Amino acid sequence: MAEVFAGVGSVAQGFARAAGFEVAYLNDIDEYARRTYQANYGKTVQYDTCHVGSVSGQTIKQAADGRPIAGLLGCPPCQGWSAAGQRAADDPRNLLLGDFFRLVAEVKPHFFVMENVPSVADRSELAAALAECAPDYRTWHGVLNAASYGLPQTRQRTLVIGYHEDTGVQPTPPPPTHGGRRRLWDYRAERLVKPSTDVLDSLLGAAPRLGRPKSERYSMRPYYPDDMERLQNLVTVGEAIADLEPDFDGKPSSYAKRLAGADHPTHNHHAWGHGAAMVKRMALVAEGCRPPSEATNNRRYYSQAYARLHRRGLARTITTNFHNPGCGRFLHYRLHRSITVREAARLQGFRDDFVFIDHPGWQERLVGNAFPPLWAEVIARHVRNELEAVLAA
Template sequence: MSDDAARQRAGHDSWTKPWAVAEVFAGAGSVAHGFARAAGFEVAYLNDIDEYARRTYQANYGTTVRYDLVDVRSVTGQVIKDAADGRPVAGLLGCPPCQGWSAAGQRAANDPRNLLLDDFFRLVAEIKPLFFVMENVPSVADRAELAVAMAALAPDYRTWHGVLNAASYGLPQSRQRTIVIGYHKDTEVQPTPPPPTHGGSRLIWDYRTERLVEPTVERLDALLGAAPRFGAPKHKQYSMREHYGDGLGGLPPFVTVGEAIRDLAPDFAGRLSAYAKRLSTPRSMPRNHHAWGHGPSLVDRMAMVKEGRRPPIEATNNRRYYSQAYARLHRRGLARTITTNFHNPGCGRFLHYQLHRSLTVREAARLQGFRDDFFFIDHHGWQERIVGNAFPPLWAEVIARHVSDQLHAVLAG
């Protein structure tokens, strides 16, 4: 479905102005098009330095939207306003590179990419949009750099920031991210986090205890693999518990790995899950669903790992790795964070729950919330990077609906 058709279905054709959004560090444009699809905004401008990301975007959406392949430090607010071509820029979106602060990286304080956070907020100050939404790794929530940026914006913006989990919003993946939402003070609206949409009481696989358990507020952090707060006591975690004020039971159940990818098996003959229906296309088999070329020895070792379990020592050539390495997914569990190395079972819990291989690009894209009609081009390694770096499109849609609902009176006025 095109963004125009989705916009009409969403019922947001009541906007009296052609409100535009811009996304910097855009990658495949998943956030901007989430706002277009779910809330009726028009994508006016995109930016990144990754040529392959732009090529992937344009292969899917065409070249109508201006997509500048330049360092964000050379992008100005006027550039974005010019790209909007008279349309008011309602929102600025962005996911600055996180490798300098990521738990999966070296967490180098002097990584030059850390400074790009400032450029996002520089553009907010130059454009003065009605709202902005920024995403980054969990540890950014506690960084002094973010606190300084929020203080600088305080005269003009009301803000909320915190660490949320994609699984609580309908993704079959436990993916924690810092989310920052700001509304211009002229809107007279205080931003809040989007309320969780999923939880439920259906049994789900707990990778920590390796058994099926009922989700409860008390078990939530363990089920979602809540990350520890760096520099804080061990028991301090980035928790979703506070966001489930009424508990989990009244919500739809968490979406599981099996519900997300089981229909991609060539011999699948059952009914599509609601999640798969939302993402699938009439095509018999979507693109980018090809197994990686694992060697025979690795395949033999994969076969030793049972569903939902950690590997026996024999499966890792008698070496000790961190707890998720060479571990297998469970069809009734959540995936762990999809990274840019999901082809390598030694880099995380990326083994298919049944087959002796790691996830395909399409399976990982399903877990990330990409629709099957969005395709990835050229080399498999480049495809993997685009998938792993992306902000989940379906999660972007949840945030878009929340923002547009909170600002509806302003946008429709």
């Protein structure tokens, strides 16, 4: 198995842990990502730090040393299409989508999995790429939400799954595993609500589709069964990070236990250096709420800026600037600070024994750019189950 745009290898390692795949090759242009990966997993896997345009299918095959490449994974950065970016049509990073599908054609794996920002699902570039590989691959694509698969974060991403025509299998989306009946904090309504199809979009922070009517969103409702109460309860922020507080005297949640190492984590868990004036303004924001005008010096910000998390709610998307409370809903639900690198890593589904190295700013960027490892594990098990007969051959 190989992964390009690998970052810290969260997808590849998720497939390795959950489905038993062996990682043969990784690529990314970010040297700090490679150093972090190797600090955690060693240097046995070939990890090339170069532009993906210089990577060929032959490069990947040679790294596998004659073994077949079962799957190709990739999360090409397409900031030019992101709702959080400038959406510049001429952003050169948009072309990286084509490099991923070029490698699919050259490697010809049994399957491929690609992840990207939600708006990519509606792009003509993706439609053209899928049409070009249609003779050889059967594909499915759609926008899914991490919270529906056991993450305490409403991260929305386009997922593309392709199976080689020779497998005879049509890919399907992984079914949601989490919904439940327990009430959660709704940030839009600022109150506790019971999960249902009526409030699901609001709970999951469903984003509007670019260029579409405001009422049209990237919704998870079509993927849920009518009786979502039978699913596991959605995982909350409190369940994910409460045990990291120094005065915590309760029992860690099953989610926290799943990620916890042998010792209580101290690495990557240091408060950011907020100034006294900022801390004073943070104290004005109630749990789970948007800031009052006096907390923002009477300035108007978009809805998530300077907002506080709720221990009984879901985190919004962890970005590469979560240290800055003005960049999103990143205020700790109780403490007057932004979430730490370790807390963000918990919300992203990283195990506590995964260490982010070097400068805190680089750590923050790698955490925010990563695909949630636990979500990758869900996808890996789904792909393995659908291709069980093919992969066992």
